[in-house]
Amino acid sequence: MTGHNTAHHAVPVRTNLLVWAALMVLTTITVGVTSFDFGFLNVVVALTVATTKAGLVILWFMHLRYEGRVIRLMVFTAFVILAIAIGLTFFDVAYR
Amino acid sequence: MHEHRDYEGAKIGMWLFLFTEVLLFGGLFLLYAVFLHRYPAEFHAAGKELSRTFGTVNTVVLITSSLFMALAISALQRGRTVLSQRLVLLTVALAGVFLVNKFFEWNAKIGHGIYPDSPGLLALPPGEMVFFNLYYLMTGLHGIHVVIGGAVLLYGWHLMRVGRVTPEHFVFLENGGLYWHLVDLVWIYLFPLFYLVV
Numbered sequence: 001m002t003g004h005n006t007a008h009h010a011v012p013v014r015t016n017l018l019v020w021a022a023l024m025v026l027t028t029i030t031v032g033v034t035s036f037d038f039g040f041l042n043v044v045v046a047l048t049v050a051t052t053k054a055g056l057v058i059l060w061f062m063h064l065r066y067e068g069r070v071i072r073l074m075v076f077t078a079f080v081i082l083a084i085a086i087g088l089t090f091f092d093v094a095y096r
Numbered sequence: 097m098h099e100h101r102d103y104e105g106a107k108i109g110m111w112l113f114l115f116t117e118v119l120l121f122g123g124l125f126l127l128y129a130v131f132l133h134r135y136p137a138e139f140h141a142a143g144k145e146l147s148r149t150f151g152t153v154n155t156v157v158l159i160t161s162s163l164f165m166a167l168a169i170s171a172l173q174r175g176r177t178v179l180s181q182r183l184v185l186l187t188v189a190l191a192g193v194f195l196v197n198k199f200f201e202w203n204a205k206i207g208h209g210i211y212p213d214s215p216g217l218l219a220l221p222p223g224e225m226v227f228f229n230l231y232y233l234m235t236g237l238h239g240i241h242v243v244i245g246g247a248v249l250l251y252g253w254h255l256m257r258v259g260r261v262t263p264e265h266f267v268f269l270e271n272g273g274l275y276w277h278l279v280d281l282v283w284i285y286l287f288p289l290f291y292l293v294v
Contacts, residue, residue, distance in 0.1 A: 043293070062274055074112070
């Protein structure tokens with residue numbers, strides 16, 4: 001049973017630092033963009049930036065990039081289910 | 097004695113648990129979205145009341161704590177156990193900083209008479225009332241997750257000290273890290289939606 005873990009990637013320090021830097025830049029963008037009033041577009045920008053940040057965290061910090069097909073498919077399925085729940089709710093709410 | 101270990105199974109189990117967390121917070125985000133759709137002006141007015149400074153500082157704190165956690169896993173995988181222990185402690189320390197900030201933030205809000213079921217809150221227009229109720233519910237639930245995450249990581253640190261989490265068997269710390277990153281993930285959405293809504 002031993003020797004199993006050692007086959008796994010240790011993410012390089014540099015990569016982790018780059019991901020952190022990207023997350024900081026995106027945080028600055030999402031705070032900075034609030035000084036402009038684009039109306040509803042502000043929400044779109046905020047959610048796009050947040051989702052990009054979430055992607056960085058999931059892929060690198062949570063190592064999804066380095067996982068096998070099973071876990072990747074599971075995560076994808078979970079988010080599709082969440083998207084369906086949100087999508088169908090708004091299909092209802094938006095047209096009332 | 098032979099101890100049974102299943103690395104892949106342990107991680108799949110953790111991810112399954114994280115999905116239930118995603119759906120738990122997802123349901124609340126859905127609630128937020130529906131009410132934002134119904135009361136855009138009130139959410140805008142109420143969002144301005146929240147301290148953007150506290151929100152931004154806590155975002156930086158949490159993202160940096162996630163970095164330390166990721167570095168701790170990498171360090172352990174390279175066999176640098178002591179460095180890994182220190183990085184885990186730094187992560188937990190930042191969890192503490194986050195909670196202290198949250199305390200001052202909530203304290204200021206409560207000082208202004210804005211807390212669930214307070215006379216000040218009940219006098220607000222319905223849209224603003226919903227906003228603040230969701231604010232307390234969601235940041236509160238998130239705060240509980242920060243406390244639990246910090247405790248789990250502290251236990252992981254203890255397991256490293258007693259040699260039960262090692263460079264060969266680190267799945268406990270890895271799963272604790274996954275939980276910690278999820279806490280960060282939730283905050284990544286909470287921050288713009290509550291502190292930056294326009």
